[in-house]
Amino acid sequence: MRGAVSGDRLRVYVTGYRVMAYITGVLIIVICFVGLPLQFAAGNGWIDKWLGTVHGYLYIVYVIVAYLLGSKLRLRPMQMIPLLLAGIVPVMTFIVERWMMRKHIEPALAANAASADQQPATR
Amino acid sequence: MSHVPMRRSTLGGRDTLNSMETPGSEPSAQVVPDTPEPVTPGPDTPESDASRVVSGPVWRFLIEPRWLGWHLFVILAFWGMLWLGDWQFRRAMAGNGLSWAYTFEWPLFAGFGVVFWARTIRDEFRLRRGVDMATGQIGVVAESGPVLPDGIGTRPIERPADDADDAELASYNAYLAKLNAEVKGHNKWRR
Numbered sequence: 528m529r530g531a532v533s534g535d536r537l538r539v540y541v542t543g544y545r546v547m548a549y550i551t552g553v554l555i556i557v558i559c560f561v562g563l564p565l566q567f568a569a570g571n572g573w574i575d576k577w578l579g580t581v582h583g584y585l586y587i588v589y590v591i592v593a594y595l596l597g598s599k600l601r602l603r604p605m606q607m608i609p610l611l612l613a614g615i616v617p618v619m620t621f622i623v624e625r626w627m628m629r630k631h632i633e634p635a636l637a638a639n640a641a642s643a644d645q646q647p648a649t650r
Numbered sequence: 651m652s653h654v655p656m657r658r659s660t661l662g663g664r665d666t667l668n669s670m671e672t673p674g675s676e677p678s679a680q681v682v683p684d685t686p687e688p689v690t691p692g693p694d695t696p697e698s699d700a701s702r703v704v705s706g707p708v709w710r711f712l713i714e715p716r717w718l719g720w721h722l723f724v725i726l727a728f729w730g731m732l733w734l735g736d737w738q739f740r741r742a743m744a745g746n747g748l749s750w751a752y753t754f755e756w757p758l759f760a761g762f763g764v765v766f767w768a769r770t771i772r773d774e775f776r777l778r779r780g781v782d783m784a785t786g787q788i789g790v791v792a793e794s795g796p797v798l799p800d801g802i803g804t805r806p807i808e809r810p811a812d813d814a815d816d817a818e819l820a821s822y823n824a825y826l827a828k829l830n831a832e833v834k835g836h837n838k839w840r841r
Contacts, residue, residue, distance in 0.1 A: 580751045587755065590762060604720060604770065637831040 534639040540596040541632050545624060547589040548613070552620030554582040559617045589614040600631045708778050712771070724767045731760035 562574035590611050597607045613623035711717060735756030742749035 576748050580748055583751055583755050587758060590759070594762075594766060598769065598773070601773075607766070634828055634832050638828075641831055 534636065537599060537635060537639060540592070540599055541636070543592045544596040544627075547585070547592045548620045548624045551582060551585055551589045551614040552618070552624075554578055554585065555615065555617050555620070558582060586614045596627075596632075600635055602631065606631075708775060711774065711778065720767070720770075724763060727763050728760050731756050731763065735760070 558575060558578050562572075562578060566572040566575050593610050593614070594607070597610050602610065609619075610623055610627065613619040712721075735753055738749045738752040738756060742753050
């Protein structure tokens with residue numbers, strides 16, 4: 528049944544999200560703070576072009592993973608949109624990831640653990 | 651790490667408390683349930699509160715102003731992303747080889763947007779139908795927990811029966827339960 532997420536499955540979603548958040552976060556930082564200066568100062572657009580493409584495709588994965596986690600956590604659209612857009616704003620993935628951990632993920636994991644302790648038969 | 655300011659900010663950002671303190675700002679969040687609902691509007695409750703008493707057919711929420719706004723946003727975002735894809739396609743045809751990647755990505759994102767929108771509406775239907783059905787069998791729903799947001803450790807046991815119709819108190823109790831869950835979670839997570 529949807530909604531009753533088991534703790535283990537939630538953990539899988541959380542791990543997937545965090546991994547993708549770090550990958551896309553690092554990539555976008557490299558693109559913006561290394562690639563763009565290189566392109567405009569040295570005329571070398573190699574990093575931008577290829578890492579940009581790689582980031583583009585990894586961002587697709589990020590969006591999917593983040594959406595899955597967000598829907599499990601029942602985020603509202605106003606919370607979901609910044610979560611999904613974080614992957615294309617430099618440094619934002621790290622901020623949003625911390626916010627997600629603190630405000631949504633840890634409480635959800637704790638609630639799952641609590642309800643698992645309380646009613647082991649239903650889970 | 652100091653936890654106290656963090657929680658303060660959590661409280662400050664709560665939609666339910668805010669809308670209770672300033673009635674009239676958020677027309678949809680104020681209706682107090684006349685049945686003792688196990689589902690308490692909390693910080694993680696989806697867009698429309700599950701505790702709302704809806705009159706008329708379930709689909710009527712789709713034409714509420716807030717939802718109409720979202721529909722408009724989805725339509726604009728959809729066309730915007732298709733337009734960007736078309737722009738990248740023109741760039742690719744003009745010789746920019748790397749634009750081919752984005753040519754396919756933008757329509758994909760446009761599709762994502764529509765899928766997310768459809769899923770949100772589907773979940774909203776399920777939520778509202780579940781609440782409607784739950785008026786007869788609140789206990790069952792509360793125990794199996796399909797309606798409860800994952801972030802809230804609300805348990806009917808913790809709430810005395812005479813307080814059950816006090817939405818503000820219930821909301822505050824849910825907040826306390828969440829804090830409690832957060833404390834437990836910190837220990838668990840950082841172990």
